[in-house]
Amino acid sequence: MTAINVHTGDNGSNGNHLDYLHSPKKYKGIFNWIFSTDHKKIGILYLISMLTFFAVGVVFGFLMRLELISPGKTIMEPQTYNQIFTLHGVIMIFLFIIPGLPAVFGNFFLPIMIGAKDVAFPRLNLLSWWLFVIGGFVALISLFLPGGPADTGWTFYIPYSVRTSTNVIPALIGAFILGFSSILTGLNFITTIHRLRAPGMSWFKMPLFAWSLYATGWVQILATPIVGITLLLVAIERWFGVGIFDPALGGDPIVYQHLFWIYSHPAVYIMILPAMGVISEIIPVYARRTIFGYKFIAYSSMAIALFGSLVWAHHMFTVGMSNTAMWLFSLLTFLVAIPSAIKVFNWVATLYKGSIVLEPAMLFALAFIFNFTIGGFTGLMQGALALNIHIHDTSFIVAHFHYVMFGGTGFGIFGALHHWFPKMFGRMYNKKVAKIAWVFLFIGFQLLYFPLFIAGYLGMPRRYYDYLPEFHIWHFISTVGSWILITGLIIMFTNLIIALRKGEKAVANPWGGVTLEWTIPSPPIHENFEKIPVVEKDPYDYTHYEELEEVKN
Amino acid sequence: MNQTVDAAVHEHVHRDDVGAKIGMWLFLFTELILFGGMFLVYAVYRFTYRDFFALASKELDVFIGLINTLVLLTSSLTMAMSITALRRGSKNLSLTFIFLTIFFALLFLVNKYFEWSAKFHHGLFPGSNELLTLPRGEIVYFGLYYVMTGLHALHVIIGLIILVFMFFYVKSGKVNQDYYIMLENSGLYWHLVDIIWIFLFPLFYLIH
Amino acid sequence: MKHNENHIVGYGTYIFVWLTLVALTALTVTVANFDLGGFSIVIALGIASIKALLVMLIFMHLKFDDRVFRIFVFVAFLTLAIFIVLTFSDYSFIR
Incomplete structure (x- = not known):
């Protein structure tokens, strides 16, 4: 496999095999997709469904921001507002960010990156997508039921979630099914990585994206069942009146919060770890340098998965836990910053003295580092017990997790999309338009969320429908930012959709990457590789790069 | 193009028993953590309501619990022996053992049915007026009792269905001396159900 | 990885483990009749853990895998x- 494709202007295919989009079909039309066990097609299915849900979530977010542009009622009733922020949270978390990178790009690229023909359990993979879609619909069906969607917030805190008359059960069951889908994906990836690595691909020759998916897989398997059972228990409590969490029946709402966050904090790492993996893929390619500290990045993924599972109660510093728990969880929260910082340092060190090319994917990666650093540091602020009391449940928190989740993972997803788009679809998008979209997204993002830090620090509570006049300016800037951000999203996706139809044919290796996916045609053939490669080099070996440049010139 | 079709066919022939086993174990971990979440809830409430739990557990019949424990332990034995039998090539012996396992699973469920209906008869079921007159600690105890043993019983039923499939697969030769990973994985699932009960039994029946 | 291909656990081992499990069950039921205060739960869970370990190591083949x-x-x-x-x-x- 040592031969690296040089930019020769073709897509790398020798014409003997059709690409996966045109390979022999078992079913016709749409059935060829929704019953396909090809990991690449399942990845695309996830991409389409995930982006559809994302669009819905963006609309809800837009409406919320519009409502908050001025104090008092603007466009909706308070009850509608409560339901909309709940739906926004549920959709964005369970239907967009959690499946965003592992299920879409992990499915498509994990087998290719480790030199396999498919994942270990292709049919389970398809089932996982079906569960995802079914779960999504179950969660959203409450929109059309009398009583309307849940108004509990995505956290479904007890006792309100057993008392409210809105349709909480569909949201709970939907999240349960989605959790199951996420578990199956994780299970599949771990088995794939253990069993299907190509000859010569030892653990430390795996691309870092594969490492991050491995760490994510363990978190998915070992944390998701906790939220599954918790949500199920709430549903059972609502259905049958069994006393478990409801204080009226002897329950303890704090236990619910513990269980909920035992999953939902690690879930944050399910969201961010694959994004970190993507950034570790993008940066060496566009800096033309071997990644700095490969082993540290690989180990830090595992360390984040481990420590990230031990910090959940920092969401509960104001509920009246014991002092021992308070300092313990505060300490552990600070510890998790170490592996995260290791990654940031390594990325920056990779950039140093690299030949940086500012292609769209690289711009998104740089935005990731910028946003993640802000999001990470404000996270540390909340880990401090005293400060946490002050900013708990304010819009400071909202700003913090949007910086990490959207500014981090969201931009990671966009970066991955621009990085791998030519490989996935065999077409090239307009790079100039992509860069313009990036400018809108970056500026819009900062305008949308940074004011919320300030408002929150000044005392603006989160999830509030109304606010005092002194917060007006911050909310106003934020809403304007949301318009700019959405403009950026529209430009970006229009550009990509046009490229699907009219973009010029992509070459096999448009960016000069050296991982396995760039050695095969764009788009890949059905079985990925004509012949299973034998891996001899380290994953980010750019020593050949100078020779490559010479050939090009 | 023909070449691709051929390759696609071969892909499905490709078999990785160890991979299948890894997948099964990973799945078992999710089951373990699922019940683990409930054990955590149990632990917290038992800590909070120690005396009430001891009092409420007197309502349960230790003898029925003990019988069910023995039934499940024995079913695990027959399950394990069915795999040994199949691998040693005695298909009929293997079928007998699977049949016995299914029988024990049914016995467990029948036992559970009588146990639950006795409770219902005494008015001790979720949401009943009788239950609501009890102290809160006892309400929570019965809440957990029904949910945990109920979910366990659900797993017994799922395991039972899987075993019925296995019976017919072994009978038809789909699962055989060379290809027994499906039976082995079903066995793993069945043993996990057993392990969960091993913990449920002392936690609900043997409190004093 | 042919590790488990060549190891078939005999009936005798299984029956021996089963007898041990039954004996441990009898033990835990007997001990439960005595009030040992805080130790009751420790002993009950200890015995349950040993039983679970036996099931995993032998019945679930962990020892041989x-x-x-x-x-x-x-x-x-x-x-x-x-x-x-x-x-x-x-x-x-x-x-």
């Missing part, structure tokens, strides 16, 4: 234990 399975199981149980211990850092010290 590849090492990776034992590491996996260890990680899973460790995770659960950590969840419980950390939650009790709250409940044990409240007030």
